[in-house]
Amino acid sequence: MTSHQVVPIKVYVAVWAALSILTMTTWQVALIDLGPFNIIAAITIAVVKMLLVVTIFMHVRQADSLTRLYVGAGFLWLVILLGILLCDYLSRSWIPGGQFWPSGPAMIVGG
Amino acid sequence: MEQQFSSAQLGMWAFLLTEIMFFGGMFGAYTVYRSMYPGAFQSTTHYMNVTLGMANTLVLIASSLTMALAVRSAQVDNQKMLRIMIVLTLFFGFVFLGIKGYEYHEKWVEHLIPGPHFEYNVPNYAHQAQILFFLYFAMTGTHALHMVIGAGLLTYLLIKSYKGSFSSHYYTPVEIIGLYWHFVDIVWIFLFPLLYLIGAHLHA
Numbered sequence: 001m002t003s004h005q006v007v008p009i010k011v012y013v014a015v016w017a018a019l020s021i022l023t024m025t026t027w028q029v030a031l032i033d034l035g036p037f038n039i040i041a042a043i044t045i046a047v048v049k050m051l052l053v054v055t056i057f058m059h060v061r062q063a064d065s066l067t068r069l070y071v072g073a074g075f076l077w078l079v080i081l082l083g084i085l086l087c088d089y090l091s092r093s094w095i096p097g098g099q100f101w102p103s104g105p106a107m108i109v110g111g
Numbered sequence: 112m113e114q115q116f117s118s119a120q121l122g123m124w125a126f127l128l129t130e131i132m133f134f135g136g137m138f139g140a141y142t143v144y145r146s147m148y149p150g151a152f153q154s155t156t157h158y159m160n161v162t163l164g165m166a167n168t169l170v171l172i173a174s175s176l177t178m179a180l181a182v183r184s185a186q187v188d189n190q191k192m193l194r195i196m197i198v199l200t201l202f203f204g205f206v207f208l209g210i211k212g213y214e215y216h217e218k219w220v221e222h223l224i225p226g227p228h229f230e231y232n233v234p235n236y237a238h239q240a241q242i243l244f245f246l247y248f249a250m251t252g253t254h255a256l257h258m259v260i261g262a263g264l265l266t267y268l269l270i271k272s273y274k275g276s277f278s279s280h281y282y283t284p285v286e287i288i289g290l291y292w293h294f295v296d297i298v299w300i301f302l303f304p305l306l307y308l309i310g311a312h313l314h315a
Contacts, residue, residue, distance in 0.1 A: 006186045007179075016176035023168045023303075027161070030308035038312065042304035049300045057179045057293045059120075059286070067121050074128035078135045085139050089146055 005062055015056045022049050116283050123287045127294050134298055137250050141305060144242050151239030153310030155247075158223055160214055164307040167210050168299065174203030175296045181268075182289045185282035193277065193285070197269045200292065204262050211255055215248075224248070247306050254302060257295045264288045 026045045034041060055061045060071055145152045181196035222230035225245040231237040268288055271277065277285055 006183060009180065009183065012176060012179045012183065015179075016172060019172045019175075019300075020169055023165065023172065026304050027165055027308065027311070030304065030311035033312040042308060046301050046304055050297050053175060053293050053297055053300070057175055058290055063120060064117055067117070067124055070121060070124045070128065074124070074131045077128070078131055081132070081135050082139055082142060085143060086146070089143050 007056065007059075007062075011056065015052050018052060019049055112280065116286070119283045119287055120290070123290045127290065130294060134250075134253070137246065137253070138301070138305075141246050141250070144239075144246070145309070148236075148239040148242065151233075151236035152243050153313055154233050154236050155240050155243045156308065156310035157314050158218075158221065159307045160217060161307050161311065163210050163214055164303055167207050168303045170203050170207050170210070171296050171299050174200050174207070175293055177203065178289050178292045182282065182285050185277045185285045186279055188279040190272065190275070190277075193272050194269065197265055197272065201262060201265045201269070204258055204265070208255060208258055208262075211251065218244070218248075243306075243309075250302055250306065254295065254298050257298070261288075261292050261295055264291065 022045050026042055029041045029045070030038060032038075054071065060068060063071075177196045177199040181193055181200060184190075184192035184196055218224055222228050223244055225241045225248070229237070229241050229244070231240050233240070265288065268285060271284065
C-alpha cells in the first residue's frame with residue numbers, strides 16, 4: 001500500500017480548524033434575519049463542510065476513479081430524490097384553485 | 112493487496128450510498144413539512160438547546176479529526192499513536208452521546224416528546240410543531256444509533272490493534288470504519304443547522 005500518499009498532519013488539522021470555524025459561522029449567520037437566504041446559507045455552509053470531510057478525511061481525493069464515480073452517483077441520487085419531491089410540493093399552489101395542503105383538522109390525520 | 116484495498120473502499124461506499132438514501136428519506140420528510148409549516152418549525156428553535164447542539168457539533172468534528180489521524184498512524188506504522196487516536200475517537204463519541212442523552216432528558220422534562228403528553232406554549236402551532244419534534248427524535252435517534260454502532264466498531268479496532276493486526280501494509284479495517292465514522296459526522300453536519308437553527312434569528 002506504499003502507493004497511498006500519507007496526508008500530512010497539518011492538512012488534517014487545517015480541515016478540522018476550517019470545520020470548527022464553519023460551525024461557528026453557521027450559528028452566527030443563523031442569528032441574522034436573511035429571509036429565504038437563511039436556509040440557503042445554512043445548506044451552503046453544510047455542503048462546504050461535507051465536501052471537506054469527503055475529499056480529505058474520507059480520502060476521496062486520492063481514491064480511484066470508480067470510487068469517485070460511486071460517491072458522485074450517491075449525491076446525484078439524493079439530489080434527484082429531494083429535487084423531484086420539491087417539484088411536487090412547491091408547485092401545488094401554482095395550479096388555480098389548488099391547495100398547497102388541505103387545511104383544517106383533516107390534515108392532522110393525513111387527510 | 113492494493114486491489115483488495117480499493118475493492119473494500121468501493122464496497123464501503125456502496126453501503127454508505129444506501130445510508131445516504133436512508134437518511135435522505137428523513138431529510139425529504141423534513142423538507143416537505145418545513146415548507147408546509149414554516150412558522151411552526153421556526154417557533155421550535157426556542158425549545159432547542161443551541162449551546163449543547165453546537166458543542167456536540169464541535170465534539171463530533173474533533174472525533175473526525177482523531178479518526179483521520181488514527182488512519183494516518185496506521186499508514187505510518189505508529190502503533191501507539193493508532194491506539195491513542197482510536198481511544199480519543201471513542202471518548203469524543205461517548206461525550207457526544209452523553210450530551211445527546213442530557214438533551215433528550217431535557218425534552219422529556221419539558222413535555223416535548225411527541226405523544227399524549229406533548230405540551231406546546233404556542234397553541235396554534237402545537238400539532239405542527241409536534242411533527243418537527245417527531246422528526247427531531249427520529250433523525251437524531253437514528254444518528255445516535257449509528258454512533259453506538261460506530262463505538263462498537265471502534266472497540267473492535269482497538270482490540271485488533273492490541274493484537275498487532277494493523278500495519279502500513281494492512282490497515283483496511285481502520286480505513287473502512289473511518290469512512291463510516293466520517294459519514295455519521297456528515298449526517299450531523301446537516302442535522303445541526305436544520306434542527307437547531309431554523310428560527311434562531313427570531314430569538315436572537
